[in-house]
Amino acid sequence: MEAADARRIDELVVAAQAGDRDAFRLLVLATERDLRIAIAAHAGSRDAADEALQHTYVAAFEKLAQYRPSLSFCAWLRAIARNHLVDRWRESRRLAALDGAVLDELVAASAEDALERADAEREAEAQTRKLRACLERLPERSRQLLERRYQDGQSLDQLAQRFHRTAKLLSVALFRVRQVLRRCLETGA
Amino acid sequence: MSPDLALLIDRWRDRTLDPADRRRLDATCADPAARAEIASDIVLQGRIDALLDARDGDAVWRAVETSLRGVRSDSGPQRIADAVGRRLADAPAPRGRPRSLTPWVLALAAGLALAIAAWMLSGTSVRAEAPVVVLAQCRDTRIDQSSADTSTATPLRAGSSLRVGAGGSALLRYDDGTTATLGPDTIATIDAGGDAQDTSRQKILRLEQGSLSAAVTRQPEGRPLRLVTPHGEAIVRGTRFMLAITAAGTRLEVEEGAVELVRDGQAVLVRGGESSLAGPGSALAVQPAATDLLRLDVEDGETPQHLREGTIVPGPPRDGNRYCIAGQKQPGHEGPANQVVIARRDQPLLTYAPGTRLSFDCWFTGELERVYLGIWHPTLRQEVRLIDEPLARGRWLRISVLLDDFRLSSDPARGFAPGDAIWDLNVATSAEADGLLYIDNLVLTQPHRAGDDAPRGP
Numbered sequence: 001m002e003a004a005d006a007r008r009i010d011e012l013v014v015a016a017q018a019g020d021r022d023a024f025r026l027l028v029l030a031t032e033r034d035l036r037i038a039i040a041a042h043a044g045s046r047d048a049a050d051e052a053l054q055h056t057y058v059a060a061f062e063k064l065a066q067y068r069p070s071l072s073f074c075a076w077l078r079a080i081a082r083n084h085l086v087d088r089w090r091e092s093r094r095l096a097a098l099d100g101a102v103l104d105e106l107v108a109a110s111a112e113d114a115l116e117r118a119d120a121e122r123e124a125e126a127q128t129r130k131l132r133a134c135l136e137r138l139p140e141r142s143r144q145l146l147e148r149r150y151q152d153g154q155s156l157d158q159l160a161q162r163f164h165r166t167a168k169l170l171s172v173a174l175f176r177v178r179q180v181l182r183r184c185l186e187t188g189a
Numbered sequence: 190m191s192p193d194l195a196l197l198i199d200r201w202r203d204r205t206l207d208p209a210d211r212r213r214l215d216a217t218c219a220d221p222a223a224r225a226e227i228a229s230d231i232v233l234q235g236r237i238d239a240l241l242d243a244r245d246g247d248a249v250w251r252a253v254e255t256s257l258r259g260v261r262s263d264s265g266p267q268r269i270a271d272a273v274g275r276r277l278a279d280a281p282a283p284r285g286r287p288r289s290l291t292p293w294v295l296a297l298a299a300g301l302a303l304a305i306a307a308w309m310l311s312g313t314s315v316r317a318e319a320p321v322v323v324l325a326q327c328r329d330t331r332i333d334q335s336s337a338d339t340s341t342a343t344p345l346r347a348g349s350s351l352r353v354g355a356g357g358s359a360l361l362r363y364d365d366g367t368t369a370t371l372g373p374d375t376i377a378t379i380d381a382g383g384d385a386q387d388t389s390r391q392k393i394l395r396l397e398q399g400s401l402s403a404a405v406t407r408q409p410e411g412r413p414l415r416l417v418t419p420h421g422e423a424i425v426r427g428t429r430f431m432l433a434i435t436a437a438g439t440r441l442e443v444e445e446g447a448v449e450l451v452r453d454g455q456a457v458l459v460r461g462g463e464s465s466l467a468g469p470g471s472a473l474a475v476q477p478a479a480t481d482l483l484r485l486d487v488e489d490g491e492t493p494q495h496l497r498e499g500t501i502v503p504g505p506p507r508d509g510n511r512y513c514i515a516g517q518k519q520p521g522h523e524g525p526a527n528q529v530v531i532a533r534r535d536q537p538l539l540t541y542a543p544g545t546r547l548s549f550d551c552w553f554t555g556e557l558e559r560v561y562l563g564i565w566h567p568t569l570r571q572e573v574r575l576i577d578e579p580l581a582r583g584r585w586l587r588i589s590v591l592l593d594d595f596r597l598s599s600d601p602a603r604g605f606a607p608g609d610a611i612w613d614l615n616v617a618t619s620a621e622a623d624g625l626l627y628i629d630n631l632v633l634t635q636p637h638r639a640g641d642d643a644p645r646g647p
Contacts, residue, residue: 103211150234156200167196171196172196178195178234
């Protein structure tokens with residue numbers, strides 16, 4: 001984040017702390033995209049990311065007086081989001097105790113680790129820049145498939161119904177597009 | 190990563206993973222290399238999701254703003270201190286007192302302001318009324334007369350009312366992991382005991398009509414979850430259970446743990462596998478939750494005597510299961526495409542009583558198919574049906590329905606009446622489909638009848 005942006009966010013925080021709700025709205029608008037990118041990587045689904053985002057801003061609003069400008073506001077939001085995500089994954093693991101739910105624990109650990117690192121914001125920004133470039137290089141059909149799945153937030157079963165294909169076939173197609181993206185992220189090609 | 194594993198991850202993201210697939214996925218996670226691959230794929234999918242998400246920031250703000258209704262922020266300590274200072278400074282000086290006291294008043298104001306500021310900084314600040322529960326998922330549900338937004342989780346405060354429609358459901362999630370699922374035609378009000386600003390208040394759910402099932406984590410000592418119905422109250426300390434309001438009263442079935450059921454000052458403790466009914470004119474008593482009327486697992490590979498249509502086949506593979514029942518094709522028939530019929534030859538399968546439950550595993554294919562369940566009603570001489578639209582195709586899914594919900598297609602207000610003889614049971618796919626249908630582990634249970642065993646009183 002640019003220094004000017006950071007200064008503006010600090011000004012908005014001070015105004016919001018003084019009770020200006022519109023300043024808080026501007027804070028949400030200024031930070032939600034970056035926070036969504038940081039959260040979505042560890043949320044497991046769009047619904048979970050939405051819920052975490054909403055929870056984070058509501059908790060931030062309620063605890064606004066506890067925020068100290070010495071800390072980056074975005075880092076503070078990420079800390080709230082991280083705690084929420086880790087709690088959610090652990091809760092999910094507890095509820096699914098009979099099934100083991102190793103994957104939930106794995107994602108919880110990954111979220112805890114990734115969101116806690118000091119360079120998390122910088123790394124997320126760099127990855128996002130690269131990913132954006134890689135997405136632009138995808139063939140049209142691959143991009144359309146990704147858009148249906150991720151832009152419209154449709155489940156595999158909804159997609160299968162829409163495209164008259166089996167869920168497995170679509171999952172394989174999506175998996176291949178992600179492999180292309182992964183290679184692009186690793187090699188830049 | 191194999192395509193099979195990718196499919197499991199997609200299912201996991203969509204929350205449509207069934208328990209067997211979850212176990213496969215968890216088993217795969219035991220391999221460190223696979224773990225790293227899976228974690229990396231989940232992170233990548235999350236990033237793609239966030240980047241391609243077409244919604245703008247205003248959508249997020251609208252969702253946050255809805256959650257913030259009625260919530261006050263901890264405003265800055267300086268603002269509070271200033272306000273207190275202003276109030277004291279603006280107060281008229283008491284009559285007869287020398288004006289020279291004004292500096293003392295201001296000094297007192299400043300001191301008080303600093304004390305309040307220090308108090309707030311110590312974390313014991315004035316807090317807003319906390320949400321009691323989050324409406325995590327829902328279908329056909331209204332909150333306080335408005336349609337609930339199904340795309341975002343909605344925090345609910347004490348006093349919020351929920352009305353779930355005939356085809357709906359609503360999942361409530363509390364901060365401590367407790368979940369409650371409201372069934373169709375349910376009216377409930379969120380409530381909470383204790384300090385309105387406390388985030389861990391006693392959970393209270395008031396159920397006017399309908400049903401709910403819940404998984405309740407261990408509740409704090411002295412603050413059990415309270416479920417209040419027109420007939421009594423269930424006090425829950427940590428358990429899995431089902432509660433339904435019927436014409437006879439409030440019926441409680443406990444799967445695991447224990448729930449105290451209270452009515453008119455009388456109380457019984459209902460444990461796992463037990464049930465109780467709180468209703469007018471009946472004393473509270475505890476009974477076994479249900480009696481098996483029929484159980485078909487066909488694991489011996491033999492055709493059971495009650496199977497009138499359908500064949501025993503290995504079917505789609507499943508851990509620990511060898512055989513299942515395949516639906517019988519009905520070529521050229523205008524009715525179901527393929528079906529399984531269960532019936533006895535010379536006598537009814539069962540006599541209907543409220544709370545009779547049919548459960549079975551189901552596997553079917555085809556995009557256009559629906560599963561319908563039909564029961565021939567000999568008195569009405571019509572089939573009584575329940576159309577079910579399972580979320581998943583091409584994998585095993587457990588279906589569990591109450592016969593109370595079956596309705597005549599010619600008169601949806603009518604269903605079974607207690608004492609009706611049920612002769613046959615038909616599980617089928619719809620006529621236009623040409624897919625496959627398999628069912629397995631079919632169980633018919635009925636609430637325990639009075640007199641089957643001596644009930645345990647309060």
